[in-house]
Amino acid sequence: MATEDLNAYKxxxxxxxxxxxDETVLLExxxxxxxxxxxxxxxxxxxxxxxGREMVSKAIIGQLDLDEYHIVEGAADIIERYRAQYRPxxxxxxxxxxxxxxxxxxxxxxxxxGFVLEHVDDPALILQRFHRFLDPQGVLFxxxxxxxxxxxxxxxxxxxxxxxxxxxxSDRDLGHKRYFDAASIAALVSxxxxxxxxxxxxxxxxxxxxxxxxxxxxLGDGLDRALIEVGFDLPEIANGVLIQARPA
Numbered sequence: 129m130a131t132e133d134l135n136a137y138k139x140x141x142x143x144x145x146x147x148x149x150d151e152t153v154l155l156e157x158x159x160x161x162x163x164x165x166x167x168x169x170x171x172x173x174x175x176x177x178x179x180g181r182e183m184v185s186k187a188i189i190g191q192l193d194l195d196e197y198h199i200v201e202g203a204a205d206i207i208e209r210y211r212a213q214y215r216p217x218x219x220x221x222x223x224x225x226x227x228x229x230x231x232x233x234x235x236x237x238x239x240x241x242g243f244v245l246e247h248v249d250d251p252a253l254i255l256q257r258f259h260r261f262l263d264p265q266g267v268l269f270x271x272x273x274x275x276x277x278x279x280x281x282x283x284x285x286x287x288x289x290x291x292x293x294x295x296x297x298s299d300r301d302l303g304h305k306r307y308f309d310a311a312s313i314a315a316l317v318s319x320x321x322x323x324x325x326x327x328x329x330x331x332x333x334x335x336x337x338x339x340x341x342x343x344x345x346x347l348g349d350g351l352d353r354a355l356i357e358v359g360f361d362l363p364e365i366a367n368g369v370l371i372q373a374r375p376a
Contacts, residue, residue: 275307329366
């Protein structure tokens, strides 16, 4: 099990981080699919692995009918900031613990691992371990960055990125340990005992963040919405991949 200081990555979730916009659009797309899948159900018991940017937890609290909502977070500083800034309601329970060690007595209706598995030492262990905490009729959500995002493929074709699976310094600053693509994350989830129901793309990113910024200045939030909408149907080349699955 990893023993790294997860507090070291807390500044990567501030708006001063160079890829804050990318993460925002990815999470907006992720939230849309998660909420759509769960919005018809009531009195949900939901588990999130990690707090991160807080966007997902706020959407779950604000848009779903919850009985209990549990969040496991390994960085004490992030939990403290979350509690101080957001003051979550009584149904929210935060656990300062490693994913590899935390225990729960009751199963969950939904477990979400949005942009988590690229950070951990052993993604298969996490998927297998949390399988036993998911209700037999429950839903698993797994989202990861895509090594074969269109902008990375174009960079490779131009000779600017020799290996689309290689980690950049920005990846390391975020605590990333690996890249998946749509095929590899789907295979991993299936191999760990889940039946995949949907594979969605999260945000089509045709060019680098710097190249897209002038377009955003011209087109505003409409560009973000377009990148999200088009990306849903293109998981192989979208910036992120979302797997929705159930226990097999």
